[in-house]
Amino acid sequence: MPADYHTHTPLCHHAEGEPEAYIDAAIAAGLTEYGISDHAPAVPEPFDDWRMAVADLPEYFSWLDRARARAAGRIPVRAGLECDWLAGCEGWIEDLAGRYAWDYLIGSVHYLGDWDFDNPKWLGRWAESDVDAVWSHYWNTYAQMAESGLFDILGHADLVKKFAHVPGGDLDRFYEPAIDAIAASGCAIELNTAGWHKPCAEAYPAPRFLELACSAGIPLVISSDSHHPSEVARDFPKAIEWAKAAGYRETLLFEGRKRRSEAL
Numbered sequence: 068m069p070a071d072y073h074t075h076t077p078l079c080h081h082a083e084g085e086p087e088a089y090i091d092a093a094i095a096a097g098l099t100e101y102g103i104s105d106h107a108p109a110v111p112e113p114f115d116d117w118r119m120a121v122a123d124l125p126e127y128f129s130w131l132d133r134a135r136a137r138a139a140g141r142i143p144v145r146a147g148l149e150c151d152w153l154a155g156c157e158g159w160i161e162d163l164a165g166r167y168a169w170d171y172l173i174g175s176v177h178y179l180g181d182w183d184f185d186n187p188k189w190l191g192r193w194a195e196s197d198v199d200a201v202w203s204h205y206w207n208t209y210a211q212m213a214e215s216g217l218f219d220i221l222g223h224a225d226l227v228k229k230f231a232h233v234p235g236g237d238l239d240r241f242y243e244p245a246i247d248a249i250a251a252s253g254c255a256i257e258l259n260t261a262g263w264h265k266p267c268a269e270a271y272p273a274p275r276f277l278e279l280a281c282s283a284g285i286p287l288v289i290s291s292d293s294h295h296p297s298e299v300a301r302d303f304p305k306a307i308e309w310a311k312a313a314g315y316r317e318t319l320l321f322e323g324r325k326r327r328s329e330a331l
Contacts, residue, residue: 068303069318069329072102072147073173073222073257073290076130078119079106082294086134089296094142096300099329100320101138103131104147104173110159115183118151128167145170145321149222152176152212160217171321173257174218176226179204185229199234202227206241210248219324220288221249223259223271224280231266242276250283255319255326258310260302261292270306277313286326287315307331 074089075082082105093101105127106118113120119127135144146167150160152174164172177183179201182192193201205227213221224245234241249256259271272280280287289306293299310318310331317328 068096068098068300069289069307069331070100070102070145070320071096071098071291071293071300071303072100072145072171072220072288072321073104073149073259074102074293074299075149076103076105076127078123078127078130079117079294081117084296086130087137089293089299090134090137090142090144092296092299094138096303098142098300100143100145101134101299102145102147102170102321103134104149104171107148107150107163109151109153109156117183117186124166143322147171147173147321149173149175150218151178152208152215153178157215157217160215164217168323170323171219171326172217172324173220173222174212174215174254175222176205176208176212179208185226190230193230193232198232201232202234202241206245210245213245213248213252213254216252218254219321219326220255220257222257222290223262223292224256224276225272228267228269228271228273229262229265231268233267238273238275239279242279246276246279246283246285249280249285255286255288256280257288257290258306259290259292260306261298263302263305270302270309274309274313277309277315281314286317286319286328288319
């Protein structure tokens with residue numbers, strides 16, 4: 068199985084399980100590598116209630132140490148963070164990048180202004196919003212994140228569809244400018260299987276986006292976005308089928324923020 072690099076820990080306040088259980092699950096799934104990439108702190112604090120605080124970073128590093136001790140050479144354990152792309156965050160991301168010997172950083176868009184649009188807590192805001200306008204805002208923001216050059220992997224590209232609010236018509240009008248920005252950046256994207264278990268009932272991103280990304284030469288990783296050991300490598304066989312149908316024949320492995328290819 069490909070590496071699973073997008074996984075979480077209880078430090079984000081919405082995941083469960085101990086590092087040993089996650090490693091056992093990764094080994095049982097036959098993963099090439101296992102990566103830990105919890106929600107990075109954001110400043111100023113307190114920011115929200117679903118991420119680590121800056122003061123939690125030493126405990127996060129201990130979590131990584133425990134995971135590697137459990138792996139005991141049986142599977143490589145890679146260190147990452149899932150960092151939110153927020154207005155004016157560039158200096159903070161650069162600060163975080165220097166705090167540990169990371170193997171990769173994932174950039175994600177969860178916020179549009181002050182709205183964490185994928186949070187069920189604020190689901191009512193969708194009823195008050197113009198879906199086309201939200202999608203335009205989201206994809207413009209996603210392109211800006213890619214253009215920053217701060218990240219190795221860009222997370223769940225069409226997360227904006229999570230609650231099944233999708234504009235009518237040809238969605239290429241949203242996809243194509245983002246594809247251009249991602250391709251120019253050299254970043255990888257992820258095929259994130261968590262979407263199959265959300266209201267949208269579809270992995271992130273949609274097959275059409277994957278096809279465009281492959282045609283543009285954008286590299287791919289496959290991720291579970293696991294928040295519990297039982298979710299590690301969830302739906303990977305199906306995701307591999309999706310990736311191959313879009314034209315992908317390889318995925319990536321990361322170490323020390325350098326990457327190499329691995330056949331699917």
